[in-house]
Amino acid sequence: MKITINVNGKQQRFDVEPNxxxxxxxxxxxxxxxxxxxxxxGECGACTVLLDGDAVLACMMLAVDADGHRVDTVExxxxxxxxxxxQQAYLDEGAVQCGFCTPGFIMSTKALLDKNPNPNEAEIxxxxxxxxxxxxxxxxxxKAVQCAAVKMKE
Amino acid sequence: MTRKSDYVTVGKDTQRKDGVxxxxxxxxxxxxxxxxxxxxxxxxxxxxxxxxVLKVHTREAxxxxxxxxxxxxxxxxxxxxxxxxxxxxxxxxxxxxxxxxLYVGEPIAAVAAxxxxxxxxxxxxxxxxxxxxxxxxxxxxxRKPGATQLHDAIELKGTIINPERNIACTLDLQExxxxxxxxxxxxxxxxxxxxxxxxxLQLETKSVLVKPEIDGGISVWSTTQSIHNTxxxxxxxxxxxMGKIRVYKTPLGSSFGSSIQVNTIVPIAVAMALKTRKxxxxxxxxxxxxxxxxxxxxxxxxxxxxKKDGTLVVGHLDAVLDLGSHQIQxxxxxxxxxxxxxxxxxxxxxxxxxxxxxxxxxxxxxxxxYGNPQVSWMVETIMDELxxxxxxxxxxxxxxxxxxxxxxxxxxxxxxKSVIRSSGVEEILKRGAKIVDWYNRPRAxxxxxxxxxxxxxxxxxxxxxxxxxxxxxxxxxxxxxIKLNEDGTVDYIxxxxxxxxxxxxxxxxxxxxxLCLPLDNVNVISADTSTTVYxxxxxxxxxxxxxxxxxxxxxxxxxxxxxxxxxxxLDAEASALSFRVDNDRKQGVIYAEGIKGREVTFKEIAYNAxxxxxxxxxxxxxxxxxxxxxxxxxxxxxxxxxxWTGKVKLDSVVxxxxxxxxxxxxxxxxxxxxxxxxxxxxxxxxDMSYDAKTGDLINNGNLTDYxxxxxxxxPDLEDFEVFFVETVEPTGPFGAKGIGxxxxxxxxxxxxxxxxxxxxxxxxxxxxxxxxxxxxxxxKEGQ
Ligand code: FES
Ligand code: FES
Numbered sequence: 001m002k003i004t005i006n007v008n009g010k011q012q013r014f015d016v017e018p019n020x021x022x023x024x025x026x027x028x029x030x031x032x033x034x035x036x037x038x039x040x041x042g043e044c045g046a047c048t049v050l051l052d053g054d055a056v057l058a059c060m061m062l063a064v065d066a067d068g069h070r071v072d073t074v075e076x077x078x079x080x081x082x083x084x085x086x087q088q089a090y091l092d093e094g095a096v097q098c099g100f101c102t103p104g105f106i107m108s109t110k111a112l113l114d115k116n117p118n119p120n121e122a123e124i125x126x127x128x129x130x131x132x133x134x135x136x137x138x139x140x141x142x143k144a145v146q147c148a149a150v151k152m153k154e
Numbered sequence: 155m156t157r158k159s160d161y162v163t164v165g166k167d168t169q170r171k172d173g174v175x176x177x178x179x180x181x182x183x184x185x186x187x188x189x190x191x192x193x194x195x196x197x198x199x200x201x202x203x204x205x206x207v208l209k210v211h212t213r214e215a216x217x218x219x220x221x222x223x224x225x226x227x228x229x230x231x232x233x234x235x236x237x238x239x240x241x242x243x244x245x246x247x248x249x250x251x252x253x254x255x256l257y258v259g260e261p262i263a264a265v266a267a268x269x270x271x272x273x274x275x276x277x278x279x280x281x282x283x284x285x286x287x288x289x290x291x292x293x294x295x296x297r298k299p300g301a302t303q304l305h306d307a308i309e310l311k312g313t314i315i316n317p318e319r320n321i322a323c324t325l326d327l328q329e330x331x332x333x334x335x336x337x338x339x340x341x342x343x344x345x346x347x348x349x350x351x352x353x354x355l356q357l358e359t360k361s362v363l364v365k366p367e368i369d370g371g372i373s374v375w376s377t378t379q380s381i382h383n384t385x386x387x388x389x390x391x392x393x394x395x396m397g398k399i400r401v402y403k404t405p406l407g408s409s410f411g412s413s414i415q416v417n418t419i420v421p422i423a424v425a426m427a428l429k430t431r432k433x434x435x436x437x438x439x440x441x442x443x444x445x446x447x448x449x450x451x452x453x454x455x456x457x458x459x460x461k462k463d464g465t466l467v468v469g470h471l472d473a474v475l476d477l478g479s480h481q482i483q484x485x486x487x488x489x490x491x492x493x494x495x496x497x498x499x500x501x502x503x504x505x506x507x508x509x510x511x512x513x514x515x516x517x518x519x520x521x522x523x524y525g526n527p528q529v530s531w532m533v534e535t536i537m538d539e540l541x542x543x544x545x546x547x548x549x550x551x552x553x554x555x556x557x558x559x560x561x562x563x564x565x566x567x568x569x570x571k572s573v574i575r576s577s578g579v580e581e582i583l584k585r586g587a588k589i590v591d592w593y594n595r596p597r598a599x600x601x602x603x604x605x606x607x608x609x610x611x612x613x614x615x616x617x618x619x620x621x622x623x624x625x626x627x628x629x630x631x632x633x634x635x636i637k638l639n640e641d642g643t644v645d646y647i648x649x650x651x652x653x654x655x656x657x658x659x660x661x662x663x664x665x666x667x668x669l670c671l672p673l674d675n676v677n678v679i680s681a682d683t684s685t686t687v688y689x690x691x692x693x694x695x696x697x698x699x700x701x702x703x704x705x706x707x708x709x710x711x712x713x714x715x716x717x718x719x720x721x722x723x724l725d726a727e728a729s730a731l732s733f734r735v736d737n738d739r740k741q742g743v744i745y746a747e748g749i750k751g752r753e754v755t756f757k758e759i760a761y762n763a764x765x766x767x768x769x770x771x772x773x774x775x776x777x778x779x780x781x782x783x784x785x786x787x788x789x790x791x792x793x794x795x796x797x798w799t800g801k802v803k804l805d806s807v808v809x810x811x812x813x814x815x816x817x818x819x820x821x822x823x824x825x826x827x828x829x830x831x832x833x834x835x836x837x838x839x840x841d842m843s844y845d846a847k848t849g850d851l852i853n854n855g856n857l858t859d860y861x862x863x864x865x866x867x868x869p870d871l872e873d874f875e876v877f878f879v880e881t882v883e884p885t886g887p888f889g890a891k892g893i894g895x896x897x898x899x900x901x902x903x904x905x906x907x908x909x910x911x912x913x914x915x916x917x918x919x920x921x922x923x924x925x926x927x928x929x930x931x932x933x934k935e936g937q
Contacts, residue, residue, distance in 0.1 A: 033186035034179015036407075038357050039440045043857040046357060074179035087177035091169050094820030097828065098654030099176030100183060100357040100407030125865040134357050135408050135654055137827030138865040139874060140820065 003067035007032075008076025016063045023047045023058035025066075026073060034074040034103045038132070045131030048104040049073050055111035057130075074103035077110070085151035086110055086144075095144035097135035105131050109145050113152055119145070162735055163666045163673050164888050167820045170659045171678050172405070172652070184361035184377045184404045185437045192363070193221065193266040195426055195436040196277040197419070199445070200255030200262055203289035203514035203849025204304065207253050210263045211281040220267040220276030221430045225251040228425045229391055232309045235415035236483045236519075237383040238620075238691055243627040245323060245481045246309040250391070250421045254287075256304055256479035257516055258850045259445030261418060266426050266434050289514035291844045293453070293476040296320040297511045304479065304512045320512040322481055325488035327568060330503030335468035339459030341543045343536055349528040350841040350920040351451040351476075354521055355862055358407020359443040360417045363435045364427040371398025372427060376420050377406060379413045379651050380691035385683045387416045388424055402682040406653055410832075411520030412447045414693045415482045441855030448842055449521035450487065451476045454532045464546040466555045468503045471495050475510040480517040484510035486628065487525050489567030494529035497564050497784065498613055499537070499555040514849055516842070520693065522829075523895045526616055527836060527902055531920065534612040534903025539916060542598075548907070549587055552613060553580065565617040565782045566694070569626030572781035576891070578812025578879035579613070582788040585877065586611070586810045590790040599914035606795050607805070608912025614787045614900030618883075618892030619696030621779030630696065630779065632704035633687030636665065636712045637772035640764060642741050642757030643675040644712070649686035650701040655894055656821035657697035661705040663817055664887045668709040669716070670733035671742040671756070687774060695785065695892030698817060702887040704777035711773035719759050719768060720744035724752045783883050785891040786812040789830070789904040795912045797935075800928030802838055802909060806873035811896065812881050815889035819878075826876045826897045833901020835862045838922050 004013050007030060014029055026035045026049065038046030040059045047058040050072035077084040083091075086109050096102050105128065112119060112127040119127065124145045125138070133141060175181040198210070212222040228250040235248060252260045265276040290296035296304070297319045307314045308322075336342070362376040371394060378384050381401040389396050406413070419436050427434045438446060455472040473491055477484045488508040496504055523530075541551035557563060558577040565572065587593070595609040620630040635647040646665055652658040662676040669676075689701060713733070721728035726746045736743045736755070745753035763769060790808040795801075809826050816822050839861050843852045853859035868874075882889035902920065910916050915930045 027186075032179065033182065036183075036358070037185065037437075038359075039857045041440075041856065041858060044357065074177075078178055083174065083177065090177050091173040094167070094656075094818075094824050096170070096173055096176050096654075097656075097821070097824060098357065098406055098408040099172075099181055102176055103179045106177060121870055125868075128865045130864070132355075132357065132862065132864065134355055134410070134832070134862065135828045136824055137829075137831035137863075138868050139827040139871065140824050142865065142871060 001064055003064055005066050006070040008072055014063065018064060020063040021059060022061040022063045022066050025063040026058055032073045032075050036100055036103060045108060046101055046104045048107045048131065050107055050111055053111065053114060055108045074106055077106065086148040089144045089148035089151055093140045093144040093147050095136060095140040101131060101133040105133065105141055109148060113149055117149060117152065119149065161667055161888065163663045164815065164817050165819065167818070168659070168673055170656055171662060181405050183358050183407045184363060184375055185358060187363045187375050188435065189363065189365055189433040192433040192435050193268060193430060194270040194273045195264055195266045195423060195434050196273040197261045197422065198263040198277050198280045198282065200252065200258060200260045202255065202284060202286055203258050204287040205255055205284040206287060207255065207262055208283040208285055214279035215265055215276040218272065218276050218279060220265045220273060221426065222280070223251065223264040223426050223429060225253045225262065227429065231391060233387065233391055234481065235387065235418070237386050238414065238629055239483065239486050240627045240629065241311040243485050245485055247305050248480050250425060257514055258848070259442065259516065260479070261422055264422050264426055266430055289849050291513055291515060291846055291849065293474050293511035293513055296513045304514065317512065322477055322510040322512050323485040323488065324509045325492070327492050327506040332468055332470065332503040332505050335503035336459055338461065339467050340462040341540060342457060342459040343540045343543060344457040345536060345918055347454040347456065347532045348919045349452045350836070352449040352521060352836055352840040353444055353842055353860060354410045354412040354447060355860070356408040356410055356412055359438040359440055360413065360419060360446065361437040362417065362420050362423045363433065364423045365433040366427045366431050369398060371400070372424060374401045374420070374424070375404045377404070377409070377413050377417060379409055379693055381649055381683050382688045383691060384416050384420065388421065391421050392424060392428070397684070400682050400684050403651065403680050406651060409653055410522040411524065411693060414520050414691055418446065440857055444855045444860065445516055445851065447519050448478065448516045450518040450525060452525070452528050456532060456536060458536050458540055460540055460544055462544060464544055464551055464554050466499050466501055469501045470505045473508040475508065476513050477510045478513060478515040478517040482517060482519045489569060491525050491529055493564040493567035493570065494526040495533060497557060497615060498533055500557050515844055522832060523616060523899050526895060526899045527833065530614050530899045531902040531906065534900060535906045535916065538907045538910065547593070549583060549592055549611060553583060563784055565784065566620050566628065570620055570622040570628060570782055572622055575783060575885060576814055576881040576883040577786060578881045579786050581879040582786060582810035582812060586788050586790045586808050589808045589875065592790065596911060598911050601912065604796060604798050606797060606912040607792065608795065608908040608910065609790065609792045610904050610907030610911050611788065611790045612900040612904030612907055614896055615784040616695050616892065616895035616899055617782035618699035618785055618886070619779050619782045620694045621700060621782045623780050629690045630700060631776050632689040632701045633776040634704040634708040635687065635772070635774040636708045637770055638712065638756060638760050640760045642755055642760060643677055644669065644671065645677045645679050646705065647679045647681050647686055648701060648705065649689040650697060651692040652697070653692060655697065655825055656818045657692065657701065659821070660698045660817040661702050664702045664706050665709045667888060668706055669713055669742055670735045672735055672737055672740050675740065675742065687776060695894045695896065698890050699886050699892050700779050702890060703779050706887040707777045708773045708775050711775060712771060715771045715773065716744060716756065716759060719763055719771065720754050723754050723759065723762055726752055779885065781885050783885060783891050785893055785896045787896040787900055789900045791904045791908045793905065793908045793912060795909060795927065797931050800924035800931065802922065802927065804834055804869050806869055808875045810877050810879060811893060812879045813893045814881055814883035814886050814891035816878050817890050822878070822893055823876045825893045829897025830901055831863050831868060833898045834905065837902040837905035837920065841921050
């Protein structure tokens with residue numbers, strides 16, 4: 001099936017099977033391997049991308065359902081040489097250890113802060129509650145979201 | 155020794171060098187790699203916990219155009235996937251593809267095809283004739299007389315041994331006159347503890363990519379904590395010359411011990427690549443990964459005695475290790491468990507009996523702490539119970555009996571003893587106690603009502619590396635290469651893997667500090683087995699202590715060469731020259747103090763050395779640490795138990811740590827945060843149970859039924875305090891020790907003690923699940 005998706009701001013055409021997962025399209029066809037496979041069943045959030053600005057799990061979505069929509073992945077966040085404030089905040093706060101969960105967390109953070117630029121801690125934890133990190137215990141991740149909220153207002 | 159505050163780079167928070175790659179999605183983990191013309195592999199795994207494979211029918215799969223690989227086609231040798239121990243401690247009982255699978259999920263055959271989907275169809279087309287055999291899911295059952303033997307023959311240093319009654323290995327130890335010591339005791343507590351079986355749930359599932367090279371060799375990118383041990387094992391199995399096996403460092407999507415061993419899929423993929431002469435890739439699904447590895451589960455029968463005045467005297471531990479179906483490092487673990495058990499508190503006499511038993515479950519491997527979280531859970535809860543019996547405050551009991559500076563430390567067991575040279579134990583306990591107002595905590599049994607609060611404490615430690623003054627049965631040394639570039643920067647090349655904790659960032663800081671270079675001028679180069687010197691493995695919290703020790707040793711050698719070249723250029727006495735960082739010029743500078751104009755930058759030295767044909771300044775060396783100093787931790791945890799549901803809520807945490815000099819402050823605190831989260835879920839959430847009928851996991855390999863904490867399950871930022879006490883480890887690079895495992899080890903014991911404080915109930919089995927807690931409350935208090 002022929003579909004068109006706006007990937008990180010660029011219109012692209014793909015020919016996919018009706019059962020192709022959005023995650024596989026992103027990783028295999030688009031070669032955007034920043035979006036990760038962690039479970040394939042919607043439990044870990046490692047595959048989080050934005051669909052028209054909303055955080056979605058790419059492992060739980062068919063590629064055809066993204067037809068005509070905009071998909072943002074972690075690769076599209078920084079502009080050229082400058083990191084996006086969220087990315088910078090994750091580094092400044094030591095929120096990145098192995099980094100395998102990081103793209104998913106960063107995309108969830110983006111969706112959150114775009115909707116709610118001043119989340120309190122409970123709101124941050126609530127919003128990120130579908131993402132698993134096995135390394136950080138979430139402490140520095142929550143701090144990074146707070147720090148990003150400040151940076152994005154600057 | 156320089157005071158910590160004088161350091162320029164060590165102890166400062168910096169942006170990790172691999173950070174940009176990690177936040178932009180450009181970091182390539184093993185599962186992100188691909189090569190042109192690559193085949194995708196899938197595995198056929200045993201559906202039975204114990205069976206004989208009579209035949210694998212491959213014709214249908216081959217009709218679909220797939221390549222197949224059967225047990226007959228792989229080298230018929232026994233191997234052990236972990237190469238950290240010396241041969242006398244390495245038990246070999248694995249086969250690349252099993253002819254007699256011993257757990258549900260053990261690989262029997264493999265297929266490779268152009269796409270993952272074709273490979274999946276092909277693997278479904280394979281048919282196997284099995285003969286089912288009896289299986290055991292309990293160590294006590296499998297070692298009963300008359301039980302079917304699971305392994306006929308296993309290998310130890312070239313000799314065949316016959317593991318009768320499914321006993322894989324044993325270790326007994328005794329020190330001091332225990333009979334006399336028991337007579338000195340006024341109080342004795344004797345208990346049996348059972349741990350849970352936990353899955354690492356490292357976020358990246360295991361993966362491997364193999365490329366056959368035109369010269370008959372192979373290149374390998376895999377999830378591993380040791381590239382050199384991967385190469386050694388592949389050499390041992392396939393007989394390829396080592397120069398033709400190149401294993402590349404590949405970032406780890408966390409591991410926590412699950413890739414200390416060479417992963418099961420690696421030799422299978424190599425066999426397939428050698429057969430097809432094409433690059434092959436195999437990434438485990440989560441459902442496969444969850445059946446691939448698990449922590450050891452243990453039964454402890456323990457007895458501990460003390461005098462009325464609170465002096466600990468003697469202990470006995472009887473430990474049974476349920477190792478699952480294959481040995482990865484069970485024998486080494488029996489030694490370590492003895493070490494974990496006797497290293498926190500002084501016992502003038504002790505005895506230890508241990509046995510590791512085969513069962514038809516997932517093979518167990520190290521999981522952050524290598525048995526120490528389990529042993530420390532037992533030690534810290536029985537210490538509380540004994541303190542209560544004597545009538546002494548549990549904190550005072552610990553302060554009276556802890557093993558500290560100047561004392562002998564068993565660490566990783568009897569072969570790795572050394573003397574403790576730095577200890578912040580007392581400060582951790584006293585400072586923590588003050589923050590939580592320890593001596594005014596609720597008294598156990600005083601509370602009624604639905605919600606009850608409890609405050610508990612627990613201690614922990616782990617060795618930093620497995621170094622020792624004399625060689626034992628553990629290999630532990632590291633190595634480094636440093637060379638000066640023509641722009642005055644240095645390239646640092648190490649085989650040591652960073653799990654994500656920032657180990658290599660710490661190494662870069664150590665090098666920058668020693669050479670007086672801006673941190674930006676230290677390039678951490680990713681390399682492979684052909685271009686690095688040996689490092690054993692990133693495990694045992696040894697990354698900073700051992701690997702950083704090697705980096706420092708080699709940096710010192712480079713420094714001397716720089717000094718010699720600078721002396722020639724400046725016409726000065728080499729020993730009189732000083733080093734400093736020049737941040738404006740972004741250079742290291744060597745100068746003769748007080749003499750104007752007599753200074754030269756590293757860049758000028760390198761430039762001059764090239765034009766004058768003096769050569770490259772570089773050094774390479776190995777380094778063995780003479781000790782494995784303990785890093786110490788202490789936790790104070792407050793919980794609320796809902797007595798109607800049995801649910802425990804984590805209210806607040808105070809964690810203190812003595813890790814020597816802190817090199818990466820935020821990342822070191824991050825180790826404690828992560829350790830707390832893992833320890834919390836070990837205490838109250840995690841367990842892998844098996845269906846006794848099918849031998850498969852009750853959770854069916856689904857993460858939906860294997861819960862670990864999400865962000866909301868952890869305490870608020872203001873309720874989680876981490877502090878580091880000031881110590882300097884004389885044998886560590888710039889005074890540093892490890893942190894990774896000590897951060898986790900005390901948590902489960904602390905949580906259990908907090909729950910006891912809330913309910914006045916002690917638990918002897920993990921996890922402290924809602925059901926278990928509710929049942930205990932109902933037993934104690936009625937409906
Ligand atoms: S991979 Fe999509 S939620 Fe885990
Ligand atoms: S940083 Fe490793 S899983 Fe989050």
